[in-house]
Amino acid sequence: MKKKIGLIGVGNRPLPNDLKNSNWHGWVKNLLHSKKIEITCACDPNPFQLRRIKNVKYLFKINTYLSAREMVKKNKLDAVVICSPAKYHLNDILLCLSKNIKILVEKPCVVNMREAKKVIETKKSHLINVVQNWRYKDNSLVIKNVIRKKKIGSIGQIFFRYLRNREKLNYSKYIYEEKFPTLYAMGSHHIDLFRFILNDNIKSVETFSYKPKWSKYKYDSSQIILLRTLKDTVISYNTTFSSKNENLPQESLIIEGESGYIYNESDWFEPPVYMFKKKKINLTKEKTKKLWDIKSQNNLADMRITNNFIKFINNKKHDNATFKDAIKTIAVIEAIVKSIKLKKRITLNQ
């Protein structure tokens, strides 16, 4: 029998507002590929979003609700996909865990360690998968493998800079009012990526936080962060949403090992990624060039996560990020915020 899935939050991530110009297909389309599951219901406090999902081919019959509580009460579900704004994730996670429903939750899974502890206390956090999609792009999988095989020796330092122009006028007002927007929106991808490719964890953080004079952001939109890992790799992470960048790659990554280095310049971590060791080697040349663009890489990563999640729902082995792993990134973000507030280096409890 097909497993039954409900959606919590039907915004742009699961169901793009403008599919043609979107950078991804979204969870709804990805899940519709599988014959092992069916989407049986969805909830969102905004009726417009519920009408949008009912307009999707094959989904006109699903039950829709204005609240997760009502949806979970009235449907016998095997799993849910939580795509509401991050501040609401905790309540819906606790609600679904109380009914032993498996969960795929978008990043950031929760917004701080106080919330994380509430989930851990249920002793059911093993029922949660977290979307950490930077991990599943071709670049990350290739780089992780090269580092694991010690092709450039032990890793001493990483330089990562992120130049995003999110000062444009077409974003909603709330975007400019969020606290530490770079850390929660993108740091949750980048820090998870560092931990994943290095197979390491962050030991301490130091941060300088600011916003440029012209910024429309209420809180700091830019940080210069130094992260030190347990294996003593130092990561220099510069990130801003207030760049005037219109033509440079948003992301630039250099990983320095004792016998060579790896580098990538792209917008959202797309191939090619190179290794330099006496000569330049394209590490992604075996990957289909047709899939090097932004949308294909996002869809590839999302399909890997979807397929893992379907295995998870069917009690098969999977390798999506677990909740206990994902909150190590939340702990790093929380330590960065603390280092900004206290203006000093913060050591993380392992």
Ligand SMILES: NC(=O)c1ccc[n+]([C@@H]2O[C@H](COP(=O)([O-])OP(=O)(O)OC[C@H]3O[C@@H](n4cnc5c(N)ncnc54)[C@H](O)[C@@H]3O)[C@@H](O)[C@H]2O)c1
């Ligand atoms: N992994 C990625 O690359 C990626 C990209 C974009 C967004 N996201 C994450 O996806 C999540 C959703 O982002 P989005 O871009 O779809 O946002 P969105 O603003 O487009 O949609 C959010 C939806 O949630 C609904 N909602 C609000 N409160 C709710 C509640 N209590 N219960 C259920 N639904 C509720 C809203 O009405 C809206 O329809 C966030 O956690 C975000 O960080 C991840």
